[in-house]
Amino acid sequence: MTDALRVVLADDDSLIRTAIDAILRPAADIDLIAQAADGRAAIDLVMRHRPDVVLLDIQMPVLDGLAALREIRRLVPSVQIVVLTTFGQDEYVAQALGDGAAGFLLKESAAEELPYAIxxxxxxxxxxxxxITRQVLNKLPTAAVRPERDLAQIDLLSAREREVLILLAQGLSNAEISRSLFVSEGTVKTHVYRVFAKLGCENRVQAAMFAQRAGLLEPGAG
Known part of the structure; x- marks a missing residue:
């Protein structure tokens, strides 16, 4: 397990902690090394263990997850943080990402998304x-601006990559895109990676916004 990713989990719900432990246990490349029930304890564990990734719930006693996120990023900026929560409100998403979260995962997400996010x-x-991608995209204005730079970058995509971008922007998961296009999930992941690289995007929300601005989500577009 020396090469495994070292993970600290902070969630005040013991059932959630047990469920996450069960999900991660089969992953040979991920080692859940410590657990906390509040934000302050999470900070202490991060300082003690210096993990690769921290899973942080938002609403916790003593110190909430967003405050803990900011403190961890200040004290140990090399640690990557994935916010794990039942709450998907826009203000939480924007605040967590603005404070340096590397990921935002709803607890209702499919189990396989958790190790992938880590x-x-x-x-x-x-x-x-x-x-979350779908939720943020729905808040964008329907009449999107289409800068020439965006249109030029869209032209860099292959026909298949453009299809993947449109489905991604519609909020489909990799598994759902796989079923829609009749290709393997591994192939979808490769296409998503190439879309991100060509468009200069870091995540699904940025790619979805790009597609929206370029007019790819309008009827008959693409």
Whole structure:
């Protein structure tokens, strides 16, 4: 387990902690090394263990997750933080990402998204739950601005990458895109990575906003 990603979990719900432990246990490359029930204890564990990734609930006693996130980022900026919560309100998403969260995952997400989010965060890549992507996109104005730079970058995408971008922007997960396009999930992940690279995006929300600005989500577009 020496090469495994070291993870600290902070959640005041013992059932959630047990469930997350069960989800992560089969992953040989992820080691859940410590757990906390409040934000202050989470900070202490991070200082003691210096993990690769921290999973932080938002609403916790003593110190809430957002305050803990800011303190951890100040004290140990190399640690990547994934916010894990039942709350998907826009203000939480914006605040967590603005404070340096590497990912935002709803507790209702599919179990396989959790290890994927941890691996993405550890690699320096942002990860947002597809539902969060859809939620943020729905708040954007319908009449999107289309800068020439955006249109030029869209032209860099292959036909398949453009299809993937549109489905991603509609809030579909990689598994759902896989089923829609009749390709493997691994192939979808490769396409998503290439879309991000070509458009200069770090996460699904940024890519979705790009598609919106370029007019790809309008009827008949693409």
């Amino acid at each position: 691996r993405a965060a550890a690699a320096g890549n942002a990860f947002l739950s597809p539902k």
